[in-house]
Amino acid sequence: MSTVVCPGSFDPLTLGHVDIVRRAARIFDEVIVCVAYNPRKKGMFEVGERVAIMEEEFKDLPNVSVDSFSGLLVDFCSQKNAVAVVKGIRSNEDYEYELPMAHVNKRLTGIDTIFLPTSPGLSFISSTLVKEVFAFGGDTSEFLPASVQQKLLEKK
């Protein structure tokens, strides 16, 4: 049974994230989406809100569950008996950002990271840009699941 963990800040969940989780769910037996703490990023949605958003978004996928964790990702993976971490890669910049984390995680517990290229039509979307566009009053609906767009508007 192959259990993998899809970690991220997911703040907010974008169509790019949805693409990666749905494709991972077709490849692996069980996918645990984990809202993990990124000390480099400031949050917009509370962690509990992000978990609830993703539970709703992936409720049609019986092999996907959503959780959160505030410690080291590798410890979460060990607790869940995960065989690998799955991350989406949009660009060279993503690869350069992700590769050191993959190596550190491998050194810490031996867990591997599998990179899935984001579908081309979605590879320009990032939570950071969505937050910026939203902050300046732009339309973010093209980049987000409808439920997330709605939640964002409610935050106004």
Ligand code: PNS
């Ligand atoms: O979506 P993000 O912000 O790029 O995801 C990064 C995240 C949250 C997966 C990463 O920061 C992480 O793994 N945080 C948990 C703490 C941890 O294990 N840090 C060491 C990483 S080598």
